Amino acid sequence: xxxxVHVLRKLNLGSxxxxxxxxxxxxxxxxxxxxxxxxxxxLAETSPWWEALFNPLGTVWTLDAYEKSFNSGMLDSLxxxxxxxxxxxxxxxxxxxxxxxAFTFLDFKGKEFFFALLIALMVIPLQSSxxxxxxxxxxxxxNLGIQFTGTYVSAWIVHSAFAMPLAIYILRNxxxxxxxxxxxxxxxxGASSYQIFWKxxxxxxxxxxxxxxxxxxxxxxxxxLIAFVFVGEQKAVMTYRLLRLLGQYxxxxxxxxxxxxxxxxxxxxxxxxxxxxxxxxxxxxxxxG
Amino acid sequence: MGDILxxxxxxxxxxxxxxxxxxxxxLLLSFLPERIRKKSDWLAFLTPAAVLVILILVAPLFxxxxxxxxxxxxxNWVGFENYIDLFTDxxxxxxxxxxxxxxxxxxxxxxxFGTAAAALSNQVGPKLExxxxxxxxxxxxxxxxxxSTIWAYFYAYVPPGRPEVGLLNAVITSLGYSSQxxxxxxxxxxxxxxxxxxxxxxxxxxxxxxxxxAIKSVPEETIEAAQLDGANPWQIFFRIILPQVWGTVMxxxxxxxxxxxxxxxxxxxxxxxxxxxxxxxxxxxxxxxENSNIGPASAVITVLVILIAxxxxxxxxxxxxxxxxx
Numbered sequence: 001x002x003x004x005v006h007v008l009r010k011l012n013l014g015s016x017x018x019x020x021x022x023x024x025x026x027x028x029x030x031x032x033x034x035x036x037x038x039x040x041x042x043l044a045e046t047s048p049w050w051e052a053l054f055n056p057l058g059t060v061w062t063l064d065a066y067e068k069s070f071n072s073g074m075l076d077s078l079x080x081x082x083x084x085x086x087x088x089x090x091x092x093x094x095x096x097x098x099x100x101x102a103f104t105f106l107d108f109k110g111k112e113f114f115f116a117l118l119i120a121l122m123v124i125p126l127q128s129s130x131x132x133x134x135x136x137x138x139x140x141x142x143n144l145g146i147q148f149t150g151t152y153v154s155a156w157i158v159h160s161a162f163a164m165p166l167a168i169y170i171l172r173n174x175x176x177x178x179x180x181x182x183x184x185x186x187x188x189x190g191a192s193s194y195q196i197f198w199k200x201x202x203x204x205x206x207x208x209x210x211x212x213x214x215x216x217x218x219x220x221x222x223x224x225l226i227a228f229v230f231v232g233e234q235k236a237v238m239t240y241r242l243l244r245l246l247g248q249y250x251x252x253x254x255x256x257x258x259x260x261x262x263x264x265x266x267x268x269x270x271x272x273x274x275x276x277x278x279x280x281x282x283x284x285x286x287x288x289g
Numbered sequence: 290m291g292d293i294l295x296x297x298x299x300x301x302x303x304x305x306x307x308x309x310x311x312x313x314x315x316l317l318l319s320f321l322p323e324r325i326r327k328k329s330d331w332l333a334f335l336t337p338a339a340v341l342v343i344l345i346l347v348a349p350l351f352x353x354x355x356x357x358x359x360x361x362x363x364x365n366w367v368g369f370e371n372y373i374d375l376f377t378d379x380x381x382x383x384x385x386x387x388x389x390x391x392x393x394x395x396x397x398x399x400x401x402f403g404t405a406a407a408a409l410s411n412q413v414g415p416k417l418e419x420x421x422x423x424x425x426x427x428x429x430x431x432x433x434x435x436x437s438t439i440w441a442y443f444y445a446y447v448p449p450g451r452p453e454v455g456l457l458n459a460v461i462t463s464l465g466y467s468s469q470x471x472x473x474x475x476x477x478x479x480x481x482x483x484x485x486x487x488x489x490x491x492x493x494x495x496x497x498x499x500x501x502x503a504i505k506s507v508p509e510e511t512i513e514a515a516q517l518d519g520a521n522p523w524q525i526f527f528r529i530i531l532p533q534v535w536g537t538v539m540x541x542x543x544x545x546x547x548x549x550x551x552x553x554x555x556x557x558x559x560x561x562x563x564x565x566x567x568x569x570x571x572x573x574x575x576x577x578x579e580n581s582n583i584g585p586a587s588a589v590i591t592v593l594v595i596l597i598a599x600x601x602x603x604x605x606x607x608x609x610x611x612x613x614x615x
Binding site: 012015016018019020022023026027028029030032033036044045046047048049050079082083086087090091094095096098099101102103106107108116118119120121122123124125126127128129130131132133136157158160161162164165168169192193194197218221222223224225238239242243246253256257259260263264267268270271272275279282283 | 293295300302304306307308311315330331333334335337338339341342344345346347348349350352353356402405406409410412413414417421423424425426427428429430431432433434435437438439440441442443445451452453454456459490493495498499502547550551553554557558570573574577583586587590591593594597598600601602604605608
């Protein structure tokens with residue numbers, strides 16, 4: 001709800017105008033690429049996209065670029081991306097929820113210290129751990145014969161680990177707001193911690209779980225580095241294929257544009273349909289109170 | 290079709306494994322005597338997370354620091370040689386300067402734009418507000434790689450004589466100047482600033498949403514009192530609203546600061562670190578994946594870890610404050 005600041009009403013026109021300018025600037029680059037992806041290749045390279053925007057009926061529109069993308073492996077990448085993203089969202093969510101429960105409701109030595117350590121870890125760049133992890137996986141492969149690199153599993157594990165600090169932090173912040181009396185009552189009734197967690201805490205934490213799930217889903221879907229290092233060519237995800245496409249200038253803008261939008265569809269759907277939860281997650285992570 | 294099946298199977302196994310793991314851990318615990326079990330049940334909840342964090346985050350971090358004192362193949366000790374090499378290399382000093390410029394420009398601009406958008410959107414009425422905000426927020430869901438394609442097209446350069454397809458050069462030429470291959474111009478670090486624009490574009494939505502929610506929780510009475518005293522809208526914003534949301538503004542600033550220090554994908558996708566646009570995290574990538582130099586790559590990322598470490602303290606501080614208010 002906007003604040004009823006009556007004196008400011010005169011300013012509303014100015015605000016709307018200012019906002020409109022900002023929104024146009026913010027949308028123009030995306031719109032440009034979207035329009036380009038919908039034009040025939042002959043036109044995309046020879047006439048600027050805004051000509052099509054201002055004269056939408058006088059130009060030719062086509063889905064050729066999308067068809068071409070799908071036929072040249074984008075569909076496989078879409079499936080690969082799902083196969084990386086969904087477990088890499090659910091796994092850390094479950095693991096972090098369990099850990100957050102321990103950090104919120106159970107007592108153990110050094111709890112506050114370990115929690116502070118976890119928060120500190122959020123700052124560390126993930127690049128600082130990748131080479132040793134990659135080399136250990138290669139070592140295991142050589143000596144024990146278990147294949148890690150080039151499979152989805154390695155990406156799940158690494159994504160789960162890197163999600164831990166933020167996930168535990170957000171979930172614990174939420175769990176701290178749950179009524180403690182309820183848990184005490186359940187304990188008196190003889191429920192074990194295991195039962196309390198699955199039957200009481202987990203269902204009550206669904207809003208926080210949903211916010212983090214969206215966060216993590218978008219993060220993994222959009223990740224390039226971990227997918228490149230651990231999954232690579234064999235099961236190329238969308239960002240991987242897209243960057244390859246961008247590197248091959250011969251491909252032309254139109255095909256890159258179509259590829260970009262295919263990779264954008266899922267995040268945009270998730271984002272617009274679940275925006276409320278996403279915002280709630282952002283606020284839990286950075287706004288006081 | 291086989292791929293889809295395999296994908297589904299992979300998803301199923303991933304999900305089942307997470308549930309089964311805790312079931313198993315609790316089963317193990319249930320064999321313990323009652324008294325010990327009650328005191329150690331936290332182990333079952335914490336162990337998987339702890340193992341992951343230690344094996345994938347903490348131990349490798351120390352391994353990297355150790356390797357930074359070893360040679361290209363991580364076989365022999367070389368002492369501080371990697372670091373000496375880095376800090377005597379003018380190219381690396383340029384990289385540090387670039388990182389510094391990113392830190393100087395992006396968090397400040399992102400927070401400024403975000404605050405402006407939050408303040409403006411607060412006054413346009415609920416319906417327009419939600420549409421405007423969604424459009425500015427939308428880039429948050431875009432990957433760095435897709436954002437790079439979007440902006441590479443925006444900055445696109447075509448040889449003279451062909452019609453401009455990049456919006457920036459079209460604007461420049463319509464103003465009577467000649468078009469430029471923008472991303473290759475490192476004079477005054479113009480190309481680095483153009484990369485920064487992409488990150489500002491991506492992150493303003495986040496900053497706007499968080500600051501906007503803080504503005505909405507500013508107590509109405511403080512604004513009404515100022516109005517009665519005859520304050521104009523600018524005074525109300527700068528003297529009444531801004532001081533009350535300053536804590537939030539700073540926490541957004543710190544979040545963006547941390548993100549920007551680690552900036553990587555944009556540089557990789559748009560210039561591959563060429564034309565003097567490289568930053569620390571990209572230099573790490575280049576040293577390891579293009580030159581397979583383990584020692585030097587580890588040294589580069591260790592420098593970044595050392596530079597970013599003071600921010601850990603800030604992060605813990607912010608988290609503490611948040612808890613106090615609860």
